[in-house]
Amino acid sequence: MAQLTFVGKPIPKKDAPGKVAGEAAYIQDLKVPGMLYGRILYSAYPHAKIVRLDTTKAEKLPGVKAVLTGSTIPPFKFGVYKDNPPLKTGKVCSLRDEIAAVAAVSPEVAQDALGLIEVEYEELPALFDPIEAMKEGALLIHEEHKTNVLKMPWKLIVGDLDAAKKEAAHIVEDTFRTQWVTHCCLGASGCIASFDINNNLTMYSNTQIPYLAQKDFMEALGTFGLKNKKVRIIQSVIGGGFGSKLDTYAYEYLAILLALKTRKPVKILFSREEEFFATSPRQCTITKISHGCTKEGKLLFREMEMILDNGAYTSWGATTPSVMMLPISSLYKVPNVKYTAKCVYTNNTYSQAMRGYGNPQATFAIECSLDQLAEKAGIDPYEFRFMNANEPGETTPQNFKITSCGVKECMEAVKTRLGWTGKRMQKEGRGFGMAALVHVGGGARVYKSDGCGTIIKIDDYGKVDVFTGSSEIGQGSETIVAQIVAEVLGVPIDDINVINNDTDVCPWDVGVHASRTTFVAGNSALGAAQKLREQILDLAAATLNEDPSALDLKGSVIFSKNDKEKKIALGKILRSAHYAPGGKMLVAEYFYDPPNENFDKEFKGNLSVAYAYGAHGVEVEVDKETGQVKIIKYVAAHDVGKAINPMLLEGQIYGGGVMGLGYALSENMVYQNGKIMNPNFLDYKLLTAKDIPPIEAVIIETDEKNGPFGAKGIGEPGLVPTAPAIANAIYDAVGVRIKDLPITPEKVLKALKEKEKR
């Protein structure tokens, strides 16, 4: 590859100075003239009939402009399964059920109005445990659905499981559980809905799926009697997404309905407490897993049965088993696989995508179980993993075509840096653990299109505007896109302006998910930039009397590779084209949709055109008297294809690691009878800077042929193997295996005491 100027360089995030200086305008900062403030009244019971709902007093409060209830809005349901009305009528199914919405001249008046709404409930028995909800004769959360089990039969079968079980020399079987955790975006949810005189809608939003949200809102407007109206999404600066903003929510539809009713823009902004209880978290899971191997340690089969708490309504959480299938079928070479999963309605909050999209839950069970199997087979857990590791060129049981794969290099890096051989088993109370991961790294075809569009225009002075469909949610896409365009066009990175926040201006993109942005938006930007470069070189070729193929473009100068005297400034050539008779301004567009496949009916197909691998290793020390776990050393090695920006990439690895550490050790939404008991940062133990051990990020480059400059996605992988690596290390240290997350000191101490008794 030719010498690169911008790609591969640790260029600071383009949006960082504005964020640090407080200049960035988040949804919290936005105001529209004449704007009203909306607030939502939530249910007081997890499951109850609404007997009476009286809003008279609230309507009379000075400053209140509209009060909506389920019976005053058009019938409409949203969500993945279309089971969720923005305001509930008849009955409520969870404590986050929206009952009424108010628009008023200030947030305080709106809040006071909520207190004046009178609701009478008749409490119903409720279900909080998915296993109870699955039982025959259990009460129904949604009567019309006839059962509490969602009609989404997740099932993957490959090979001959029975034969493999007979052949296996060693088999382990166990059950693992994971907890509810939430995204903890510093930028809480919010939107402003505003209609123009022709009833076209503008939504100011911090969504991470502007184009799918646009479609959702258009459909909603249709049922509200506004067919064929235009919807424009303008994104504010987004303070984190992590999957929480991957769907449209009741509050957005309520802002739209309140705006329609009042004919004024309406802003709804979540408080931190609402962000905890009224956004959709990563669901808890119960996983039964068994693994078998030959006497020599070759993996023969993997069988997994999973129950997921869907909560009261359905968002993308219900589809996470699709991505769970990825590690289940393709993490390590395992020829025989069976996986089934059931999502179950309960009266809890409803679940949604969160970084890793099911992968952390599945990998926790897989990697803990593998450690158990290695022990049973009498093989060092590292050797066991290495022996069964994936390799480039492999087609996995789910028909994934593995192109680049550096998982073995990742494992070796972890082993060396930890001092696995030699230091392990040396010190009382200290232990080593590791776990690997696979994730989609080349897009993921979960929608009809997995594409992203880019438009690039260049002005008379060589300054570039890039209009991309991809959103910046803090992950660094703006900088990555700018680096790629700067590299191809040979202009300084400061001359690249990325516009990525307006559906009226930018081309389509499916959204920020599946670690796809660097790969898909990167390839799209690359394609557009190359087209523009060709146009520029064609213009210059005529002027310099040289073949375009003999020209190069760097530092905003076009020059001949053969004759250094032949050169012209980029701006000059652009201006001469612009002001020539007939005039010409340069613009290029490109839409990239990766050649990946939707799953077939058997849940098989090449979901992504590249797969990201990695391995994490950890050394822990366990305080046997308090049960506290201290991380001594943490190594995170990732096969990223190519690091377009090593600094941002390390940031993703650190961020993922930190999120993984919280998942492993401390984060837990404590639900009691459907109510979250810790809806604040005091009691929801998100780890702080002081808690985080130094994380050693190791970047393994495998040059992915399908990726922009060889890159693969890295957004999610950083948190996937953390929890099992730590659980394995704790077992190594003190001989107790904690099978339900988070691994709190209480659980460790209790297990240690039970072990002593035995």
Added chain:
Amino acid sequence: MLHYDYHKPDSLKEALGLMAQYKDEAVFIAGGTDVMVQIEQRKLKPRALISLRNVVDLKRNEDTTIGAGVTLRELQKNPMIQEHFSALHDAACNLGSIQIRNVATIGGNICTAAPSADTACPLLVLDAKALLVSATGEREVDIDEFFVGPGKTVLRKGEILKEFKIRRFTENTGSVYIKHTRRAAMDLPIVGIAVRITLNRNDVKCRDALCALEPISKIMGYFEDEELKCEDARIAMGVVAPRPIRARHAEAALKGKVLSEKLIAEVSEIAVSEASPRDSVRGEAWYRSEMVKVLVKRGIMKAIERIVRPGEVVYPERLW
């Protein structure tokens, strides 16, 4: 909607006068890290806030007097506190975060009277006296009598906590506060334990063993061989009762005795019996009891370490 007046008087007299004007329906505010949260949660609806931030009378921070208006950050940075009142210094290093410690005051922490108040246990083991002033005069209250229950103190309406008096202890005295938390910052203790020990001497021969990696039982063995005696002891516990409490029976069991592994184990068990922790989202009762046992033992060891190795290891991240 919430409206309140705001005043920022310069003297105690002025502050007390304002409170009288509002017929005690105003609220004193110091750092505001508790009061503002309670207002936001609508648990507190004052007619007025009277800020104590400019009241110089509350800012004394010298020798044996600590003004109620002294911030935790000031305590943290004060070498005198670190040397003589190490337990209080431990608390000041671990309350909230730097941002919170920059504004939160020791007086505010005590007046909020949470069972988890970090400075409460240190003040209890340091035998602090609280000076309360009102328009009609002043009175001194032992800190142990100051707390009544969760959020409740002996402060009367129209009274302000002015300062704490703490006497200087002999050279043979060491103190410690161990805050047991889930997180390393921005957290409340699951259990907080403060210990103050006075020994019969400080020329302990096994001095170096205290910092070595030898097991605790072995070090205790050395103490026993050397007949190291505990002349005086205080043990205070947070989050195990409706208010921070002293473990008086445990203290009595320690006083005048030669230190041994058996004794310290007994003392820890007695402390556990004096605690009545509850289950909550922040911790389970059995675990809190278990931590009382472990941390009383560690606290005693740490206090001894501070006597025999003064100034060397003041706040290691790991205790025993």
